[in-house]
Amino acid sequence: MPKHLTMDQLNEGIPSIEASPQNAGTLEAIVIRPATDQRQSLASCELSPKGGVHGDNWALGCWKSLPDGSPHPDVQVAMMNSRAIQLIAGESDRWPLAGDNLFVDLDLSESNLPPGTQLxxxxxxxxxxxxxxxGCKKFAERFGTDAVKFVNSPAGKQMHLRGIYAKIVEPGTVNVGDVITKRNG
Structure with missing residues (x-):
């Protein structure tokens, strides 16, 4: 079983996360969840407003839904900073355990990407x-209780260390290695 980092070890990694690009980042990994507790890493994937991250179980129903029972578009795509998951999980083969779809080398902080910002x-x-x-119970089981305290701390929430949600406004294919550009919505 991988060793979980202590709060001190996690806090030592903050400068690296803070050094993430603000305007032009990189898509480092794509992960879909075909079913509960299943993960599949992809080199490329289709994204669409109707299907979300194609192959991910979001389109089959998720924890947040609209009054008609359909999955809520505001939680279509879960993104996490690749430097944060590298710190928390270590080896890249453990990144999918976080359950996020896109792992990005980009500053996800509230000040850099307020709601409405388009990527x-x-x-x-x-x-x-x-x-x-x-961070939740599953995140604690996979990465340790200090990891949950770290991402849910006031600084962790401002930096969005656990990640952010996005909705898809224009469909298309994304590939590992794609450049991510920020524009104001």
């Missing part, structure tokens, strides 16, 4: 939503 990734355009993404 161009490959052919797709995403818009940051206001839904909070927090």
């Amino acid at each position: 161009q990734i490959g052919e797709a355009t995403l818009e940051i939503t206001a839904i909070a993404h927090n």
Whole structure:
């Protein structure tokens, strides 16, 4: 079983996360969840407003839904900073355990990506939503209780260390290695 980092070890990694690019980042990994507790890493993937991250179980129903029972578009795509997950999980083969779809080398902080900000990734355009993404029991089981305290701390929430949610506004294909550009929504 991998060793979980202590709060001190996690805090030592903050300068690296803070050094993430603010305007032109990179898509480092794509992960879909075909079913509960299943993960599949992809080199490329289609994104669409109707299907979300194609192959991910979001389109089959998720924890947040609209009154008609359909999955809520504001939680279509879960994104996490690749430097944060590298610190928390270590080896890249453990990144998918976080359950996020896109791992990006980009500053996800509230001050850099407020809700409404749009990101161009490959052919797709995403818009940051206001839904909070927090560490939970599963995150603690996979990465340790200090990791949850770290991402849910006031600084962790401001930096969005656990990640952010986005909705897809323009469909298209995204590929690992794609440049991510920020534009105001």
